[in-house]
Amino acid sequence: MDIPLVEPGTVGPCPVAPDALQGIVRQQTNPARWNGEGWPGFVAELRTAGVDVAESASARGIFATDAGGTAYGMPHGVVVARSAAQVAVLLRAAQAHRVPVTARGGGLTTEGESVAYGGVLLDMTGMSRVLTIDRAAMTVRTEAGIYWHGLAEELRREGLDYLSAPLNMTSSVGGTLGVGGIDVNSARLGCSADQAIALQVVTPTGEIVECSDSENAELFQRVILGYGQFGVITEATLKIRPYTPLSMHYYYYSTLREAIDDLQLLDRNDASDYSGILTIMDCAVNLLVAFDSAEREAAFKANWEKQLRGHGEFGFALCMVGHYARRPWRLGEALYLLKRKQAVFPEFRRPEFHRDGRMDDRTVVFSRAVWKHWGSRNMVIPDLATTADKFVEAVERGNAVCRKYFRHYTLYCVGIKLRADHAAHYEMSCIPPGAEGWAYGCEFEPMIEGEVYSRDHFQSFKNAIYDIGVDMGASYYRFGGMMKGYIRRVFGDALVDRHLAMKRKADPAMILNRDVIF
Numbered sequence: 255m256d257i258p259l260v261e262p263g264t265v266g267p268c269p270v271a272p273d274a275l276q277g278i279v280r281q282q283t284n285p286a287r288w289n290g291e292g293w294p295g296f297v298a299e300l301r302t303a304g305v306d307v308a309e310s311a312s313a314r315g316i317f318a319t320d321a322g323g324t325a326y327g328m329p330h331g332v333v334v335a336r337s338a339a340q341v342a343v344l345l346r347a348a349q350a351h352r353v354p355v356t357a358r359g360g361g362l363t364t365e366g367e368s369v370a371y372g373g374v375l376l377d378m379t380g381m382s383r384v385l386t387i388d389r390a391a392m393t394v395r396t397e398a399g400i401y402w403h404g405l406a407e408e409l410r411r412e413g414l415d416y417l418s419a420p421l422n423m424t425s426s427v428g429g430t431l432g433v434g435g436i437d438v439n440s441a442r443l444g445c446s447a448d449q450a451i452a453l454q455v456v457t458p459t460g461e462i463v464e465c466s467d468s469e470n471a472e473l474f475q476r477v478i479l480g481y482g483q484f485g486v487i488t489e490a491t492l493k494i495r496p497y498t499p500l501s502m503h504y505y506y507y508s509t510l511r512e513a514i515d516d517l518q519l520l521d522r523n524d525a526s527d528y529s530g531i532l533t534i535m536d537c538a539v540n541l542l543v544a545f546d547s548a549e550r551e552a553a554f555k556a557n558w559e560k561q562l563r564g565h566g567e568f569g570f571a572l573c574m575v576g577h578y579a580r581r582p583w584r585l586g587e588a589l590y591l592l593k594r595k596q597a598v599f600p601e602f603r604r605p606e607f608h609r610d611g612r613m614d615d616r617t618v619v620f621s622r623a624v625w626k627h628w629g630s631r632n633m634v635i636p637d638l639a640t641t642a643d644k645f646v647e648a649v650e651r652g653n654a655v656c657r658k659y660f661r662h663y664t665l666y667c668v669g670i671k672l673r674a675d676h677a678a679h680y681e682m683s684c685i686p687p688g689a690e691g692w693a694y695g696c697e698f699e700p701m702i703e704g705e706v707y708s709r710d711h712f713q714s715f716k717n718a719i720y721d722i723g724v725d726m727g728a729s730y731y732r733f734g735g736m737m738k739g740y741i742r743r744v745f746g747d748a749l750v751d752r753h754l755a756m757k758r759k760a761d762p763a764m765i766l767n768r769d770v771i772f
Contacts, residue, residue: 285327285371285769286371287327287328287371287372288330288353288354288371288372288373289372290330290372291352292351292352292353293330293331293351293353295351296347296348296350296351296353296374297309297331299347299350299351300333300343300344300347303343303347305333305340305343305344306333306334307331307332307333307374308331308332308333308334309330309331309332313331313332314328314329314330314331314332314375315328316332317329317332317358317361317368317369317370317375317377318369319366319369320361320362320363320364320366320367320368320369321360321361321362321363321364321633322363322364322365322366322632322633322634322635323631323632323633324364324366324632324634324709324712324713325365325366325369326369327366327369327370327371327372328370328371328372329356329370329372329373329374329375330372330373330374331374331375332374332375332377333374333375333376333377334377334379334380335376335377335378335379335380335381335399335486335488336380336381337381337488338454338456338462338488338489339462341376341456341486341488342456342460342461342462343460344374344376344460345456345457345458345459345460345486345765345766346459346460348373348374348763348765348766349458349459349460349761349762349763349765352763352765353373353374353765354370354371354372354373354374354765354768355373355374355376355765355766355767356368356369356370356373356374356375356376356767357376357378357428357429357482357486357766357767358370358375358376358377358378358429359378359379359398359399359401359425359426359427359428359429359430360379360401360422360424360425360426360429362422362424362425362429364633364634364635367481367482367767367770368429371769373765376486377399378398378399378426378428378429378486379399379400379401379426380399381397381398381399381400381488381489382397382399382400382401382404383396383397383400384396384397384400384404384405384408384409385397385489387408387409387412387414387494389412389414392414392493392494392495393451393491393492393493393494394408394409394414394416394491394492394494395489395490395491396427396489396490396492397427397488397489398426398427398428398431398453398487398488398489398490399426399427399428400426400427401423401424401425401426401427402416402419402420402423402424402425402426402427402430402617403423403424403617405427406419406423406617409494409497410497410615413496413497414494414495414496414497415494415495415496415497415498416449416492416494416495417439417443417449417492417493417494417495418435418436418437418439418440418443418444418445418446418448418449419435419437419446419617420435420436420437420446421436421437421438423617427487427490427492428486428487428488428490430446430447431446431447431450431453431477431478431479431487431490432447432477432478432479432480432481432482432487433447433479433481433684433731434446434447434479434670434683434684434685434731435447436668436670436695436731437528437668438528438529438530438542438544438668439527439528440668440669440670440671441517441520441521441529441530441668441669441670441671441692442521442524442526442527442528442671443671444670444671444672444673445670447478447479448673449492449493450478450490450491450492451466451491451492451493452464452465452466452469452474452490452491453465453466453474453477453478453487453489453490453491454487454488454489454490455473455477455484455485455486455487455488456485456486456488457473457484457485457760458484458485458760458761458762458763458765458766459760459761459762462488463485465477466491473485475678475679475681476756476760478679479679479680479683479684479685480683481767481770481771482766482767482770483753483757483760483761483766483767483770483771483772484756484757484760484761485760485766486766498546498547499609499612499613499614499615500527500528500544500545500546500612500613500616501544501545501548501551501611501612501613502528502542502543502544502602502613503542503543503544504540504541504542504543504567505540505541505542505543505562505564505565505566506538506539506540506541506564506565506566506567507539507540507541507563507564507565508537508539508573509536509539510531510533510536510539510646510649510650510653510665511646511650512563512564513531513539513540513541513564513667514531514645514646514649514667514694515563515646516541516561516562516563516564517529517530517531517541517667517669518642518645518669518692518694519558519561519562520543520558521669521671521692522692523558525553525554525557525558526543526544526545526550526554526558527544527545527546527547527550528542528543528544528545529541529542529543529544529668529669530542530666530667530668531665531666531667531668532664532665532666532667533664533665533666534591534594534595534662534664535587535591535653535656535657535662535663535664536653536657536665537587537591538591538594538595541562541564544613590662594662631702632702632707632712633699634699634700634702634712634715634716635697635698635699636697636698636715636716636719636720636730637695637696637697637698637719637730637731638652638695638696638698638719638722638723638726638728638729638730639670639684639685639686639693639694639695639723639728639729639730639731640686640689640693640694640695640723640726640728640729641686641688641689641690641693641694641728642669642689642691642692642693642694644726644727644728645667645694645696647726648696648722648723648726648728649665649667649696651722652665652696652698652719652722653665653698655698655715655718655719655722656698656700656715658718659700659711659714659715659718660700660701660715662700662701662703663698663699663700663701664699664701665696665697665698665699666696666697666699667694667695667696667697668694668695669692669693669694670685670692670693670694670695671691671692672685672689672690672691672692672693676689681749681753682745682749682750682753683729684729684730684731685729686727686728686729687727687729687745688727695731697731698719700715720740723740723744724740724743724744727744728744729744730744738769738770738771741771753771753772754772757771757772
């Protein structure tokens with residue numbers, strides 16, 4: 255077969271271009287690897303200052319990908335953070351030598367945001383100490399590299415607890431504050447970032463700054479939900495509360511719309527302490543409702559439970575039997591639902607984590623279930639965050655995309671109560687423009703279950719979800735990485751350019767977490 259040659263200078267399709275595969279519109283491939291110019295001088299300066307830089311292949315290879323498993327890159331070297339002063343030395347040297355710095359906590363990003371494509375990988379987990387617990391003020395001061403499960407363990411010894419944290423407790427505190435953090439009590443208490451009272455931040459030029467709503471407020475507003483663009487969080491003061499076990503109730507639905515309507519009913523009326531929706535496809539839709547006190551639980555039963563349209567477990571089973579009896583050609587789907595239920599539900603009811611009918615440790619129960627039953631070689635979790643009135647439509651449209659691309663998938667839906675002054679704090683963030691009172695988020699997660707999909711298949715799926723967000727004027731939990739192409743489409747040139755100008759002023763060499771947003 256003759257292969258046609260393309261003369262030099264001829265304009266034509268490139269067979270290896272990012273958009274070469276027909277029907278797969280890639281919004282972004284992995285960024286180009288930094289070429290290493292200035293690296294020797296940077297390393298020499300750090301070592302003179304007593305900062306250790308690991309350059310071995312084994313040290314660097316630990317950080318080659320993130321939890322998503324679809325983006326890969328290698329740093330030139332790794333520095334484990336030990337103090338704010340050390341991080342300041344590193345960032346000053348990085349500015350001088352124009353070396354990219356990628357900060358990483360738990361590495362739970364799914365779009366490659368914590369993957370370094372050259373430059374230095376700053377591993378924040380070396381700063382994992384709880385510094386002080388103030389019972390009178392009900393606050394904790396902690397280093398930002400600590401995982402949430404480590405913070406929870408320290409607090410539980412004192413009979414205390416965090417307010418709101420991500421379900422996956424191997425997230426770092428600093429990383430979570432930079433993206434939001436969603437829990438099943440976020441509809442009542444707000445996102446994890448809203449629990450931060452004050453931060454110690456190392457700016458991209460190496461200044462160590464304490465900031466809060468009353469001190470260096472502009473920096474505080476930019477760093478919270480700022481996706482690591484305006485500084486490295488090294489310490490955080492967080493709100494805490496007394497520790498209480500919780501009582502959990504489950505209600506089952508056969509339609510997403512009814513479950514979401516009931517979820518929003520509970521949120522609007524402050525009828526529960528915890529609420530969220532977890533599904534197996536759109537066939538088994540579970541609304542979970544939980545309480546910290548017997549008084550709140552009793553008030554729910556008296557005033558709100560009868561208004562819910564969900565069934566108990568037995569009633570739902572009868573509905574499913576009738577549903578599939580009329581659709582025998584979908585018996586395979588029914589068997590899958592049964593097997594999934596038998597595998598997942600016991601995780602939420604393990605006797606060692608329950609006392610007197612109450613869940614004694616939601617930290618262990620939820621985080622264990624997340625990794626055991628949803629983790630895999632690839633974690634592909636595109637998401638949408640919308641205003642309350644658009645949420646049902648967004649979830650139904652996203653659900654249709656899931657059905658198109660994967661045999662099995664799950665949805666996770668939750669409300670996010672907004673702080674009163676949210677306009678200043680949530681600008682160009684996961685909180686959608688125009689949201690008032692509450693925003694709502696949904697994660698769309700395929701169940702990979704040992705199957706192998708191409709990166710292009712995953713990317714096409716994610717793009718289809720993200721396009722819904724553009725069409726609906728929504729936002730995303732964790733924009734960045736491969737979603738970078740959507741930023742201007744969602745927020746518009748004026749807002750993005752204003753933030754880009756702020757970024758250039760704060761980070762003249764554009765070295766901190768570059769290619770995540772800008």
